[in-house]
Amino acid sequence: MASVELDKVTKQFSDGTVAIKDASFTIADGEFFILVGPSGCGKSTLLHMIVGLEETSSGEIRVNGQMINHLDPKDRNMALVFQSYALYPHMSVRENIAFPLIMAKVSKPEIIRRVEETAAILELSLLLDSKPRILSGGQRQRVAIGRAIVRNPEVFLLDEPLSNLDARLRNQMRIELARLHKRLGTTTLYVTHDQTEAMTLGDRLAILNKGVIQQIGTPFELYQQPCNLFVAGFMGSPAMNFFPARIKDDQLCFEPLGLQTAIPGHTDFSKPLDYVIVGIRPEDFYVLSNENDRSEQLIAFDAQVDRVEWLGAELLVYIRLKIDFWPDMSILVRDVGLEKKQGDMLEVIARLDATSTIVKKGDTVTLGFNIDKLHLFDPNTGDRLIT
Structure with missing residues (x-):
């Protein structure tokens, strides 16, 4: 050996x-x-x-x-x-x-x-x-x-x-x-x-x-x-979802989702940033059926289902969001091949449990994600911000 x-x-x-x-x-x-x-x-x-x-x-x-x-x-x-x-x-x-x-x-x-x-x-x-x-x-x-x-x-x-x-x-x-x-x-x-x-x-x-x-x-x-x-x-299939979020008064503002939330703890801002790149893995989305499903840490938004792929035990649910805010994102093009501009449609993928969730094309669903599951990246270098 x-x-x-x-x-x-x-x-x-x-x-x-x-x-x-x-x-x-x-x-x-x-x-x-x-x-x-x-x-x-x-x-x-x-x-x-x-x-x-x-x-x-x-x-x-x-x-x-x-x-x-x-x-x-x-x-x-x-x-x-x-x-x-x-x-x-x-x-x-x-x-x-x-x-x-x-x-x-x-x-x-x-x-x-x-x-x-x-x-x-x-x-x-x-x-x-x-x-x-x-x-x-x-x-x-x-x-x-x-x-x-x-x-x-x-x-x-x-x-x-x-x-x-x-x-x-x-x-x-x-x-x-x-x-x-x-x-x-x-x-x-x-x-x-x-x-x-x-x-x-x-x-x-x-x-x-x-x-x-x-x-x-x-x-x-x-x-x-x-x-x-x-x-x-690179790691994960389907790949992680990415989009920019503004930083305003210690809040993350997701323009495509019409949401804002507190910046996750342990975020390392060694220099001031106007926005960050946010990553959410498909499996970190949830379908919420009522208000009781929500918690302080869970952010929710409504979306229309564009298409569904059934994989037996799980569903891949695709939604499309209009981009209202998309600064110069050359780092995304370089590192993950995502080339978008303001006014384009952004495809987001959610991986859901097919045994407990029934979703069809055209349905409007309430999706939620936990802010502790977010990944934040520097838009200038691509480096991870959450320690």
Whole structure:
């Protein structure tokens, strides 16, 4: 097992493009660590630098305290599973799993022992003499994983290994990967753009955007306390709702909703602001049926339902609000892709319990939200304001 440390690791290509800038973090011995972010943010490049497929432009990569920048991939004792299965079609499952041991000139009895042990862990024992062409996608991915773990590496790296699978197989493989990590305890670095994979698999996550690490933390920390607009908009599906609110006499004024409320406690205004960006997660809305549902902390407004998506146990309710106040919000365009102007319609999504709420298109509903559930962000920097 091993710990992995990155100290201001940067990758700049010959054309001047900076793929990774000053990446610094430590993966603890035995930790399941996730790199997550949108396509093109630099996740795979960072992974390839750690395993040695890409050279670093600057910074240090250390394993158990020893710098490994100068080592070839074969000397780093790491195993990488790519997005594609990359199996040898003419070889059996047994031969595919054994291949790295054969190349390392491991003795035949040891190869047999380790291949059979790995196959048992991955439930591939009955398929050892089969060729890849008759295997399902999930079985092929297990063979690719087996080929990696049979080496007993210090660090196990996976580059979007479930992207080629359908939804059912992805769910199944997520469970299998979690069980495998629990059983082996190998330090694991996993790259994905799928936040569901990241939230369900990772002990800790690092969120990247345009080559820069935005925030590192547990799934709970990143979801409940996003450090900026990008993290807030990236984590969660459907995404967090955003709109501006004026600040008047220590009150937040929501012009699209015709509401105002006290500014939530623990808000850090290190400099005066005329307005803030407010975020509300879809699941933090409630449907109120009468005045008794309301409390001092609950803010309510009436809205007409534009459309409804029924997902079995829950409803996604879409409402559209006319924007009466929308200052220069270039930060929203940059960080969450929300480009609006005064007079446009703003779509707000509420996630409701379908077992207790019946809402149809065209209905007028009273929605409420708790002010303690609000997320406030600086409109100039995008940084979180609530401490």
